Amino acid sequence: MKVADLLAHGFRALSLPDGDREIDGVYIGDLLSWVMGRAQMDNAWITIMTNVNVIAVASLADTSCVILAEGAVMPDDLVKTAKEKDINVLVSDEPIYETALALAGLVS
Amino acid sequence: MSDALVFHFDVDGENFTSAGQASTQVKKNLRQLGLSPATIRQVSIAMYEGEINMVIHANGGTADVVVTEEYIEIVLKDHGPGIKNVEQAMQEGFSTATDSIRSLGFGAGMGLPNMKRYTDSLEIDTVLGEGTTITMRVNL
Numbered sequence: 001m002k003v004a005d006l007l008a009h010g011f012r013a014l015s016l017p018d019g020d021r022e023i024d025g026v027y028i029g030d031l032l033s034w035v036m037g038r039a040q041m042d043n044a045w046i047t048i049m050t051n052v053n054v055i056a057v058a059s060l061a062d063t064s065c066v067i068l069a070e071g072a073v074m075p076d077d078l079v080k081t082a083k084e085k086d087i088n089v090l091v092s093d094e095p096i097y098e099t100a101l102a103l104a105g106l107v108s
Numbered sequence: 109m110s111d112a113l114v115f116h117f118d119v120d121g122e123n124f125t126s127a128g129q130a131s132t133q134v135k136k137n138l139r140q141l142g143l144s145p146a147t148i149r150q151v152s153i154a155m156y157e158g159e160i161n162m163v164i165h166a167n168g169g170t171a172d173v174v175v176t177e178e179y180i181e182i183v184l185k186d187h188g189p190g191i192k193n194v195e196q197a198m199q200e201g202f203s204t205a206t207d208s209i210r211s212l213g214f215g216a217g218m219g220l221p222n223m224k225r226y227t228d229s230l231e232i233d234t235v236l237g238e239g240t241t242i243t244m245r246v247n248l
Binding site (some may be wrong): 030031032033034036037041049051052053054056057059060061062085 | 125132135219221
Protein backbone atom coordinates (compact mmCIF):
# COMPACT_ATOMS: atom_id res chain seq x y z
CA MET A 1 0.00 0.00 0.00
CA LYS A 2 1.14 3.50 -0.79
CA VAL A 3 1.25 6.26 1.83
CA ALA A 4 -1.25 8.38 -0.12
CA ASP A 5 -3.75 5.49 -0.09
CA LEU A 6 -4.20 6.03 3.66
CA LEU A 7 -6.07 9.27 2.97
CA ALA A 8 -9.07 7.20 1.90
CA HIS A 9 -9.08 5.47 5.30
CA GLY A 10 -9.47 8.33 7.77
CA PHE A 11 -5.89 9.59 7.86
CA ARG A 12 -5.13 13.27 7.17
CA ALA A 13 -2.01 14.48 5.39
CA LEU A 14 0.08 17.30 6.86
CA SER A 15 2.99 16.74 4.52
CA LEU A 16 2.86 14.40 1.55
CA PRO A 17 5.83 15.06 -0.74
CA ASP A 18 6.28 11.36 -1.51
CA GLY A 19 2.78 9.88 -1.46
CA ASP A 20 3.73 7.09 -3.86
CA ARG A 21 6.12 5.58 -1.33
CA GLU A 22 5.20 2.01 -0.40
CA ILE A 23 4.56 1.11 3.24
CA ASP A 24 6.19 -2.07 4.44
CA GLY A 25 5.21 -2.84 8.02
CA VAL A 26 4.46 -0.61 11.00
CA TYR A 27 6.46 0.51 14.02
CA ILE A 28 5.08 2.27 17.10
CA GLY A 29 7.21 4.26 19.53
CA ASP A 30 7.99 7.64 21.06
CA LEU A 31 11.55 7.16 22.33
CA LEU A 32 13.56 8.26 19.33
CA SER A 33 16.65 6.13 19.80
CA TRP A 34 14.44 3.13 20.37
CA VAL A 35 12.70 3.86 17.08
CA MET A 36 16.04 4.24 15.28
CA GLY A 37 17.20 0.94 16.72
CA ARG A 38 14.10 -1.08 15.97
CA ALA A 39 12.05 0.45 13.15
CA GLN A 40 12.69 -1.01 9.72
CA MET A 41 13.18 0.90 6.51
CA ASP A 42 9.82 1.70 4.83
CA ASN A 43 7.81 1.14 8.04
CA ALA A 44 4.95 3.49 8.79
CA TRP A 45 5.93 5.00 12.15
CA ILE A 46 3.16 5.79 14.64
CA THR A 47 4.05 8.26 17.38
CA ILE A 48 2.64 11.08 19.46
CA MET A 49 5.92 13.02 19.49
CA THR A 50 5.85 16.17 17.38
CA ASN A 51 9.19 17.91 17.88
CA VAL A 52 11.76 18.63 15.18
CA ASN A 53 13.80 15.56 16.06
CA VAL A 54 10.94 13.37 14.85
CA ILE A 55 11.54 14.65 11.34
CA ALA A 56 15.28 13.96 11.61
CA VAL A 57 14.65 10.43 12.85
CA ALA A 58 12.10 9.71 10.12
CA SER A 59 14.61 10.91 7.56
CA LEU A 60 17.62 9.04 8.91
CA ALA A 61 15.78 5.81 9.73
CA ASP A 62 14.13 6.05 6.31
CA THR A 63 10.57 5.30 7.41
CA SER A 64 7.89 5.64 4.73
CA CYS A 65 5.80 8.05 6.80
CA VAL A 66 5.20 9.43 10.27
CA ILE A 67 1.66 8.95 11.57
CA LEU A 68 0.77 11.23 14.46
CA ALA A 69 -1.82 9.38 16.53
CA GLU A 70 -4.34 10.82 18.99
CA GLY A 71 -4.67 13.88 16.75
CA ALA A 72 -1.27 15.10 17.99
CA VAL A 73 -0.58 18.59 16.65
CA MET A 74 2.65 19.32 14.81
CA PRO A 75 3.58 23.04 14.74
CA ASP A 76 3.34 24.71 11.32
CA ASP A 77 7.06 25.43 11.09
CA LEU A 78 7.82 21.74 11.57
CA VAL A 79 5.28 20.77 8.91
CA LYS A 80 7.16 23.13 6.61
CA THR A 81 10.44 21.44 7.56
CA ALA A 82 8.91 18.02 6.88
CA LYS A 83 7.88 19.15 3.40
CA GLU A 84 11.34 20.56 2.73
CA LYS A 85 12.97 17.31 3.82
CA ASP A 86 10.58 15.09 1.82
CA ILE A 87 9.06 13.51 4.93
CA ASN A 88 5.48 12.26 4.75
CA VAL A 89 3.49 13.18 7.88
CA LEU A 90 -0.08 12.01 8.41
CA VAL A 91 -2.46 12.40 11.32
CA SER A 92 -4.90 9.96 12.85
CA ASP A 93 -7.47 11.31 15.30
CA GLU A 94 -7.80 7.84 16.80
CA PRO A 95 -5.81 6.61 19.82
CA ILE A 96 -2.60 4.71 19.10
CA TYR A 97 -4.14 1.25 19.48
CA GLU A 98 -7.04 1.98 17.14
CA THR A 99 -4.64 3.63 14.67
CA ALA A 100 -2.53 0.47 14.68
CA LEU A 101 -5.62 -1.68 14.22
CA ALA A 102 -6.69 0.40 11.23
CA LEU A 103 -3.26 -0.02 9.67
CA ALA A 104 -3.21 -3.74 10.43
CA GLY A 105 -6.11 -4.21 8.08
CA LEU A 106 -4.42 -2.24 5.33
CA VAL A 107 -0.68 -2.86 5.52
CA SER A 108 0.91 -6.24 4.98
CA MET B 109 43.25 5.27 -0.04
CA SER B 110 44.32 8.09 -2.27
CA ASP B 111 40.82 8.69 -3.53
CA ALA B 112 39.13 8.78 -0.11
CA LEU B 113 36.50 11.46 0.37
CA VAL B 114 36.50 13.38 3.63
CA PHE B 115 33.65 15.39 5.09
CA HIS B 116 34.17 17.54 8.18
CA PHE B 117 31.47 19.01 10.41
CA ASP B 118 31.35 21.09 13.56
CA VAL B 119 28.53 19.92 15.82
CA ASP B 120 26.89 22.80 17.67
CA GLY B 121 26.51 21.94 21.34
CA GLU B 122 24.16 24.79 22.13
CA ASN B 123 21.36 24.12 19.73
CA PHE B 124 19.54 20.89 20.41
CA THR B 125 16.94 21.38 17.72
CA SER B 126 19.55 21.63 14.97
CA ALA B 127 21.21 18.37 16.06
CA GLY B 128 21.26 16.02 13.13
CA GLN B 129 22.39 18.55 10.55
CA ALA B 130 25.74 16.79 10.04
CA SER B 131 24.16 13.35 9.68
CA THR B 132 21.50 14.71 7.34
CA GLN B 133 24.20 16.26 5.17
CA VAL B 134 26.19 13.02 5.18
CA LYS B 135 23.06 11.16 4.13
CA LYS B 136 22.71 13.49 1.15
CA ASN B 137 26.38 13.15 0.23
CA LEU B 138 26.27 9.35 0.40
CA ARG B 139 23.13 9.28 -1.69
CA GLN B 140 24.89 11.34 -4.34
CA LEU B 141 27.72 8.82 -4.29
CA GLY B 142 25.20 6.12 -5.18
CA LEU B 143 25.59 3.98 -2.05
CA SER B 144 22.81 1.54 -1.14
CA PRO B 145 19.88 2.81 0.95
CA ALA B 146 20.69 0.19 3.61
CA THR B 147 24.28 1.40 3.98
CA ILE B 148 23.21 5.04 4.01
CA ARG B 149 20.70 4.23 6.73
CA GLN B 150 23.34 2.48 8.86
CA VAL B 151 25.77 5.39 8.62
CA SER B 152 23.09 8.04 9.13
CA ILE B 153 21.63 6.49 12.27
CA ALA B 154 25.02 5.73 13.86
CA MET B 155 26.21 9.25 13.19
CA TYR B 156 22.98 10.88 14.37
CA GLU B 157 23.19 9.01 17.68
CA GLY B 158 26.75 10.25 18.05
CA GLU B 159 25.74 13.80 17.24
CA ILE B 160 22.92 13.70 19.77
CA ASN B 161 25.29 12.34 22.42
CA MET B 162 27.72 15.18 21.76
CA VAL B 163 24.93 17.73 22.15
CA ILE B 164 23.46 16.12 25.28
CA HIS B 165 26.68 15.34 27.12
CA ALA B 166 29.65 17.20 25.67
CA ASN B 167 28.59 20.66 24.45
CA GLY B 168 29.28 19.72 20.83
CA GLY B 169 32.37 18.59 19.00
CA THR B 170 33.51 17.60 15.55
CA ALA B 171 32.51 14.86 13.13
CA ASP B 172 34.68 13.58 10.32
CA VAL B 173 33.46 11.09 7.76
CA VAL B 174 35.86 9.31 5.44
CA VAL B 175 34.54 7.38 2.47
CA THR B 176 36.81 4.88 0.74
CA GLU B 177 36.04 2.05 -1.63
CA GLU B 178 36.16 -0.45 1.24
CA TYR B 179 34.47 1.33 4.14
CA ILE B 180 32.95 4.48 5.60
CA GLU B 181 34.62 5.72 8.77
CA ILE B 182 32.97 8.16 11.17
CA VAL B 183 35.13 9.88 13.80
CA LEU B 184 33.31 11.86 16.48
CA LYS B 185 35.47 13.93 18.78
CA ASP B 186 34.42 15.99 21.77
CA HIS B 187 35.97 17.69 24.79
CA GLY B 188 33.18 16.77 27.17
CA PRO B 189 33.38 15.07 30.56
CA GLY B 190 34.25 11.63 29.22
CA ILE B 191 32.39 8.37 29.86
CA LYS B 192 32.81 7.10 33.41
CA ASN B 193 31.94 3.47 32.75
CA VAL B 194 31.98 2.45 29.08
CA GLU B 195 30.69 -1.05 29.75
CA GLN B 196 27.68 0.37 31.55
CA ALA B 197 27.12 3.01 28.84
CA MET B 198 27.01 0.26 26.22
CA GLN B 199 24.07 -1.44 27.94
CA GLU B 200 20.66 -0.83 26.39
CA GLY B 201 18.58 1.30 28.72
CA PHE B 202 21.41 2.90 30.69
CA SER B 203 21.27 6.69 30.46
CA THR B 204 22.47 9.72 32.37
CA ALA B 205 20.33 12.14 30.36
CA THR B 206 18.19 14.66 32.21
CA ASP B 207 14.39 14.78 32.28
CA SER B 208 14.37 17.71 29.85
CA ILE B 209 16.31 15.61 27.34
CA ARG B 210 13.91 12.71 27.89
CA SER B 211 10.94 14.97 27.20
CA LEU B 212 12.38 15.48 23.71
CA GLY B 213 12.27 11.74 23.13
CA PHE B 214 15.93 11.02 23.83
CA GLY B 215 17.66 9.50 26.84
CA ALA B 216 16.36 5.98 26.22
CA GLY B 217 19.83 4.60 26.78
CA MET B 218 20.02 3.36 23.19
CA GLY B 219 22.57 5.77 21.72
CA LEU B 220 25.79 3.79 22.01
CA PRO B 221 24.02 0.42 21.56
CA ASN B 222 22.52 1.73 18.31
CA MET B 223 25.93 2.97 17.15
CA LYS B 224 27.28 -0.53 17.72
CA ARG B 225 24.24 -2.17 16.15
CA TYR B 226 24.52 -0.25 12.89
CA THR B 227 28.28 -0.36 12.39
CA ASP B 228 30.85 -3.09 11.79
CA SER B 229 33.28 -1.72 14.34
CA LEU B 230 33.09 0.78 17.19
CA GLU B 231 36.01 2.07 19.24
CA ILE B 232 35.62 4.37 22.22
CA ASP B 233 38.58 6.36 23.44
CA THR B 234 37.53 8.33 26.49
CA VAL B 235 39.39 10.19 29.23
CA LEU B 236 37.50 11.60 32.20
CA GLY B 237 37.63 15.37 32.21
CA GLU B 238 39.20 15.55 28.75
CA GLY B 239 36.78 14.13 26.24
CA THR B 240 35.76 11.24 24.04
CA THR B 241 36.65 10.11 20.54
CA ILE B 242 34.44 7.52 18.90
CA THR B 243 35.54 5.79 15.72
CA MET B 244 33.00 3.73 13.79
CA ARG B 245 33.29 1.87 10.52
CA VAL B 246 30.72 0.52 8.13
CA ASN B 247 32.21 -1.88 5.62
CA LEU B 248 31.13 -1.58 2.00
